[in-house]
Amino acid sequence: MSDELDPEISALLGGSNAASDNDAVDDLIEDVETLEDEPEEVGGDFGNLFGAPPAAKKASPVPSSGRRTIHDVDLSKTEFAPLEKLVNDTPSDVYNDPKYYKTCLTGENNMAQRVHQLLTKYLTTTDPKDRSVFRQQIITAFWELLRGMVGKMSNMSTPLPKRMLVRYGIILPSLFKPENKEFFSKMIFENTTGEPVLYADEWFKEIASGRMTNSATDEAKKPRAPENSEAASKEEKARLQQLKSKNSGRLQSAENILNIKENERKTLENELMRDIKQLCTHAALYGMEPHTAELNEEQRKLFPVIGDLLRRLSRNDKEFVKAFAEYKEAKGTYESVASKVQAAGGDEEESNDTEAVKLEFETYRQMAKMTVGRRGNQFPLFTREFFHCTENGTGMRENVIEVLRWIESLDPGVFVRMHKNVGNRIVPYVLLAPTYGDRGFCWEPFDRYNRVTSRGRIVVPMYPRDLRIAVLTAVADLRWQVAKEKASYYWMEEGLTGQYYQHVEQMKLKGDLKEFFIEDYILWMTKESTGVQRLDKDVRGIFWRNMPFPKELKEDLRKRSLVYDELCKKDLNREMSDGY
Incomplete structure (x- = not known):
């Protein structure tokens, strides 16, 4: 050179x-x-x-x-x-x-x-x-x-x-x-x-x-008394902002649940009004006006249907009342904290x-x-000596979003976080680092003060050999950490992490468990999604259940191989059972 x-x-x-x-x-x-x-x-x-x-x-x-x-x-x-x-x-x-x-x-x-x-x-x-x-x-x-x-x-x-x-x-x-x-x-x-x-x-x-908090670190901050009134005021603002962020997540989640219950009620009411209208519509009796005919067979069948709708509407009303009370409480708490932040000058001009x-x-x-990585190119400056990316393979913002769109099209639940049996789609913060690295990673799956609606943080290198692989490694890491945090103490027994851990133990594989998962996730997204079988049978089953492809892709895959057809049949059996 x-x-x-x-x-x-x-x-x-x-x-x-x-x-x-x-x-x-x-x-x-x-x-x-x-x-x-x-x-x-x-x-x-x-x-x-x-x-x-x-x-x-x-x-x-x-x-x-x-x-x-x-x-x-x-x-x-x-x-x-x-x-x-x-x-x-x-x-x-x-x-x-x-x-x-x-x-x-x-x-x-x-x-x-x-x-x-x-x-x-x-x-x-x-x-x-x-x-x-x-x-x-x-x-x-x-x-x-x-x-x-x-x-x-x-x-x-x-x-x-x-x-x-x-x-x-x-x-x-x-x-x-x-x-x-x-x-x-x-x-x-x-x-x-x-x-x-x-x-x-x-x-x-x-x-x-101050619009973003510092990224989490393992080092605990040593509490110390503020040096002066200005420092004390600054600490109080930070504390209030933290509290505001936490309550913001609670408010968003409560509002989301309330919207779901409201939409469910609207659907039930529309069905009920349609059925009642059909029930109350009678055919004319020619020659015996103004009398009308009795209920026909189709109308009589509506009695149990309407009864079921009324029961579901009653159950929905109870859930709606509870959801509205939680939303009202969350909104009041959030507004109270927001007013304190405003009074403390937390929303003033940029600091x-x-x-x-x-x-x-x-x-x-x-x-x-x-x-x-330890053996990678740590050179921090852009130079043609090391830059070998194509235009579409450079990690600029728009290219990374396109890769994320492709990932979500194959793995619709990749950014979905469950709370009270309701899925919230939350895209993480993505930091684009100008390095010659090849692997992205997840720094934190969510804010420790707001696990409901806070964004996680992933890092993606801008000048990798393969941008898709770099983003996939970061997203796979996010997938693993969110699933692990969700399972908490039982991460080796329950959910995605538990099933995968038991598979690795059964195969007696030695090494980093998360790295095994990331490599398998890359194969799942790049090979298995196209019908090319590269994963172990058990791993394919775990991913099929916990990170399913869209229905259209499943139907396409089942036509290509008996392996995927068998998995689709198992899906159908689970749908017919209570445990699905």
């Missing part, structure tokens, strides 16, 4: 074609030496640069009433809305800015100079051993540079190059291939999808503003919680490492 880079060092480092390699390096050093002398540039016009309408330039810090944000779980949605487009029609010119590199490093901590020096050496050296050393040093230096940069993502005046560095790892546009540069220039900047799929800069912005960002940065660093 060093032999290929050497003739192009001048271009890679942003120098002119006529300049020598040394001149190009000298120019970069001069740029960084003057960084501290120049004022930090004001952020660009996001809307004009990335094809968004002018109204989308600056998001309102507090959503207006009735308008949902990505943090509000809409339980009425049953699938991902179709995307109008995956990329913009016209490219932005952010990567054509000759001062892009300088802007990235302007006004940052002392690691900016260190990153510049190491990057210069890394790109100019011809010794493979030296390149390996500089590469490892860049990794450490870059993360220290990023530590001071992520806190600025909530500031709307932060220059676009800095955002692109945090979002995509792009520090030097000349490290693009021409076709890659055009593709990245067409990526949609704003989140117009309404889905909780976030880039790293957006993730830190939401954390800083910038630097402590929360610092804490989240340490978690984010671990997340990025986990997508790559």
Whole structure:
């Protein structure tokens, strides 16, 4: 690789074609030496640069009433809305800015100079051993540079190059291939999808503003007395927001159950009115007017039907009264907490919680490492040397949503969480990490303070070899953790995890149980869904019962093989029994 880079060092480092390699390096050093002398540039016009309408330039810090944000779980949605487009029609010119590199490093901590020096050496050296050393040093230096940069993502005046560095790892546009540069220039900047799929800069912005809580960690926070009244007020706001989030889940769940009972009542009433209308309609007796005929046989059969409808309506009414009381109580509690949050200033203009960002940065660093693995490529910067994705295989927001749509089309219950025998579809937060990893994972299945309607958190690498596999590993991990938390202490005995655990024990397999499940889930989604049998018979049965395909796909599969036909027959037997 060093032999290929050497003739192009001048271009890679942003120098002119006529300049020598040394001149190009000298120019970069001069740029960084003057960084501290120049004022930090004001952020660009996001809307004009990335094809968004002018109204989308600056998001309102507090959503207006009735308008949902990505943090509000809409339980009425049953699938991902179709995307109008995956990329913009016209490219932005952010990567054509000759001062892009300088802007990235302007006004940052002392690691900016260190990153510049190491990057210069890394790109100019011809010794493979030296390149390996500089590469490892860049990794450490870059993360220290990023530590001071992520806190600025909530500031709307932060220059676009800095955002692109945090979002995509792009520090030097000349490290693009021409076709890659055009593709990245067409990526949609704003989140117009309404889905909780976030880039790293957006993730830190939401954390800083307080709209998202910090990701869960195993390390317990040491309680300490607030240093002053401002710190005490801040802690109280955080406590109230936590309480508000918990009660929000309870309110949403209660409202969902109430809507179900209301719809059930409406259906029963319509059936009852239809049957009564039919019962009360009598044929005329010709020649004996105004008398009408007696009830016919069909009408007499309606008596037990109407009686059954009345009993069901009575039972529904009792359930409705209970559901309404729970909803009323939940609504009152939520409004009480919301008023306290408002009084404490919790819904004021956007804040910038630097402590929360610092804490989240340490978690984010671990997340990025986990997508790559111990033996993977930890290099944090975008370079054509390591980027080998196709346009559809790059982990940008729109591509990831399309993969999630495909997964949900085969596994309709993948994002459904049961509560009081009611299924709530809750899409998790998805963090897109700019790494060269191949595996996504689930960081937490749901918020520990709101297990009913809170979103979980999964992480997906942006530059994997196979984007579908990267997203599938994250979703499989989510599937496993949600099922395990649902079964609680009995996870080795009940439900999906219990059945799978008993199968692994029976087969006497050694290794990580969850990894076995993830690999089998990938086969289930990529092979078994197409009729190609790759799973063990017992595993296929477990997945067929606990993570069933849509009925249309089941009918198609049963025509292809007797194996699936037998599973469909077992489904029919279970439907006819009480235990289904």
